[in-house]
Amino acid sequence: xxxxxxxxxxxxxxxxxxxxxxxxxxxxxxxxxxxxxxxxxxxxxxxxxxxxxxxxxxxxxxxxxxxxxxxxxxxxxxxxxxxxxxxxxxxxxxxxxxxxxxxxxxxxxxxxxxxxxxxxxxxxxxxxxxxxxxxxxxxxxxxxxxxxxxxxxxxxxxxxxxxxxxxxxxxxxxxxxxxxxxxxxxxxxxxxxxxxxxxxxxxxxxxxxxxxxxxxxxxxxxxxxxxxxxxxxxxxxxxxxxxxxxxxxxxxxxxxxxxxxxxxxxxxxxxxxxxxxxxxxxxxxxxxxxxxxx
Amino acid sequence: xxxxxxxxxxxxxxxxxxxxxxxxxxxxxxxxxxxxxxxxxxxxxxxxxxxxxxxxxxxxxxxxxxxxxxxxxxxxxxxxxxxxxxxxxxxxxxxxxxxxxxxxxxxxxxxxxxxxxxxxxxxxxxxxxxxxxxxxxxxxxxxxxxxxxxxxxxxxxxxxxxxxxxxxxxxxxxxxxxxxxxxxxxxxxxxxxxxxxxxxxxxxxxxxxxxxxxxxxxxxxxxxxxxxxxxxxxxxxxxxxxxxxxxxxxxxxxxxxxxxxxxxxxxxxxxxxxxxxxxxxxxxxxxxxxxxxxxxxxxxxxxxxxxxxxxxxxxxxxxxxxxxxxxxxxxxxxxxxxxxxxxxxx
Numbered sequence: 001x002x003x004x005x006x007x008x009x010x011x012x013x014x015x016x017x018x019x020x021x022x023x024x025x026x027x028x029x030x031x032x033x034x035x036x037x038x039x040x041x042x043x044x045x046x047x048x049x050x051x052x053x054x055x056x057x058x059x060x061x062x063x064x065x066x067x068x069x070x071x072x073x074x075x076x077x078x079x080x081x082x083x084x085x086x087x088x089x090x091x092x093x094x095x096x097x098x099x100x101x102x103x104x105x106x107x108x109x110x111x112x113x114x115x116x117x118x119x120x121x122x123x124x125x126x127x128x129x130x131x132x133x134x135x136x137x138x139x140x141x142x143x144x145x146x147x148x149x150x151x152x153x154x155x156x157x158x159x160x161x162x163x164x165x166x167x168x169x170x171x172x173x174x175x176x177x178x179x180x181x182x183x184x185x186x187x188x189x190x191x192x193x194x195x196x197x198x199x200x201x202x203x204x205x206x207x208x209x210x211x212x213x214x215x216x217x218x219x220x221x222x223x224x225x226x227x228x229x230x231x232x233x234x235x236x237x238x239x240x241x242x243x244x245x246x247x248x249x250x251x252x253x254x255x256x257x258x259x260x261x262x263x264x265x266x267x268x269x270x271x272x273x274x275x276x277x278x279x280x281x282x283x284x285x286x287x288x289x290x291x292x293x294x
Numbered sequence: 295x296x297x298x299x300x301x302x303x304x305x306x307x308x309x310x311x312x313x314x315x316x317x318x319x320x321x322x323x324x325x326x327x328x329x330x331x332x333x334x335x336x337x338x339x340x341x342x343x344x345x346x347x348x349x350x351x352x353x354x355x356x357x358x359x360x361x362x363x364x365x366x367x368x369x370x371x372x373x374x375x376x377x378x379x380x381x382x383x384x385x386x387x388x389x390x391x392x393x394x395x396x397x398x399x400x401x402x403x404x405x406x407x408x409x410x411x412x413x414x415x416x417x418x419x420x421x422x423x424x425x426x427x428x429x430x431x432x433x434x435x436x437x438x439x440x441x442x443x444x445x446x447x448x449x450x451x452x453x454x455x456x457x458x459x460x461x462x463x464x465x466x467x468x469x470x471x472x473x474x475x476x477x478x479x480x481x482x483x484x485x486x487x488x489x490x491x492x493x494x495x496x497x498x499x500x501x502x503x504x505x506x507x508x509x510x511x512x513x514x515x516x517x518x519x520x521x522x523x524x525x526x527x528x529x530x531x532x533x534x535x536x537x538x539x540x541x542x543x544x545x546x547x548x549x550x551x552x553x554x555x556x557x558x559x560x561x562x563x564x565x566x567x568x569x570x571x572x573x574x575x576x577x578x579x580x581x582x583x584x585x586x587x588x589x590x591x592x593x594x595x596x597x598x599x600x601x602x603x604x605x606x607x608x609x610x611x612x613x614x615x616x617x618x619x620x621x622x623x624x625x626x627x628x629x630x631x632x633x634x635x636x637x638x639x640x
Binding site: 036 | 421429433557563602604614
């Protein structure tokens with residue numbers, strides 16, 4: 001029976017990972033770069049929400065109202081100042097600059113917020129849960145997270161499919177130069193994609209802060225989990241990311257069931273197994289799979 | 295198109311590998327290494343300790359540059375091999391009572407051996423996917439080591455190699471031998487990389503870095519080339535890890551400042567970007583810069599890493615060829631000749 005509980009909790013956790021991963025997948029899909037600072041940017045969202053709740057005594061959910069637009073702006077500025085130049089400089093440079101950003105963010109957070117663990121108040125639904133049986137209870141907050149993940153992924157899907165911005169994003173992802181020939185401003189499209197990605201990351205970060213404690217170095221693990229969800233789900237589809245998140249969540253919960261310390265290890269091992277399986281079956285290169293994003 | 299048609303020199307041009315400057319410099323560097331070998335006799339304890347630090351930084355920078363600058367492989371997981379080196383040396387010397395310096399040598403080979411299966415998993419990935427996969431592997435190593443049931447190895451509080459060193463050596467002897475081991479490792483790895491990059495492999499690696507598909511289409515064995523680099527870098531980083539162990543005597547498995555910590559990668563990227571990515575001499579310069587910074591500019595830990603990351607971003611964007619790459623471009627010099635130069639007339 002505890003195994004069923006693990007699987008249920010893993011699925012719910014997967015919703016969180018899908019939320020965390022969708023921004024990463026969006027940037028990867030559109031610009032073909034992996035933003036190594038993605039987890040750290042999520043963490044900045046959590047710390048900003050922490051500042052607002054501490055000083056203005058507002059609920060964490062209300063803090064999202066200024067945090068999300070702030071993250072949109074931050075993402076836009078990040079693209080225009082740093083990532084755009086990196087993209088022009090070649091395939092490897094975005095990795096180097098986003099890694100530098102990861103180190104800068106982790107240490108600035110440590111400077112201003114101390115290395116201690118902080119957490120965000122999840123409100124009244126935080127501790128509440130449905131007791132299904134003696135072994136299985138479903139926390140309301142996890143269901144809310146999964147719901148938010150569905151909403152964000154669905155919303156992203158609708159934007160990509162039906163809006164002008166979505167068409168431009170898909171065209172640019174397919175072939176930026178040709179898109180520019182027909183009048184798309186690729187730089188502007190990239191900036192909007194990063195803005196959206198950072199805003200979703202901040203949202204995920206705030207949910208992360210309500211789910212568990214966080215410290216300045218937590219961004220690294222969040223990046224790894226997000227990327228693992230993207231890869232396990234099969235790069236190139238948003239709903240695949242949800243599936244990947246769920247597989248990752250279940251692997252971690254099952255790992256933790258064997259031994260508390262195996263939580264992260266369970267996910268890492270499934271991720272590496274997926275990599276081995278893909279390389280063994282000589283699956284199409286990741287790059288090409290990515291062209292079909294969304 | 296045959297080989298001879300490509301290689302046949304144009305009558306008015308000749309291919310030059312050594313220049314008077316590079317001969318002079320390579321001779322000078324060899325002389326410097328020999329001179330530094332007298333460090334334990336001539337230098338004070340503090341200076342020796344500082345130089346050991348410089349030596350393992352040089353090794354790390356060279357290894358990271360070999361991967362990224364010559365193979366186009368941005369790894370953010372080399373700290374995994376640093377940790378493997380340190381812990382394998384603990385395993386052999388503490389657990390099995392081997393001589394600690396023999397353990398360090400064997401641990402270096404273990405690092406190279408472990409890099410082989412890792413290469414098989416990660417090398418088919420491109421750029422960002424490769425980067426994160428190497429990081430995941432490093433995390434797995436760190437977690438497995440920290441969970442090892444053996445009290446000499448496992449546990450988040452770390453482990454110590456004080457005992458095997460103290461059983462055999464006085465602290466003074468330990469310092470001298472560690473100094474020589476570190477300098478020796480630098481020299482061996484420098485020569486190894488130099489020979490490797492001057493060989494046919496060096497040319498094919500640079501072809502891979504510049505355009506993997508094109509290189510494959512003219513017959514370069516892409517995976518083999520990358521694999522050799524990855525294994526050498528794994529062994530080299532393991533060697534750096536063993537030196538760190540012998541230098542500070544105790545190591546931690548978890549956290550950004552541990553021997554498996556991501557901060558090592560931050561240092562490597564800083565050194566290589568500042569010195570000059572893809573140049574042979576650059577990482578050595580970068581290592582000296584970092585060494586001078588941390589020895590003579592006192593900044594506390596947090597701001598030190600903010601500076602490291604910030605400067606790395608700045609160099610990547612504004613001076614992508616680094617200090618040495620820029621100098622090389624301006625003055626057309628190569629001190630350690632791994633490339634080819636075309637000279638007209640003679």
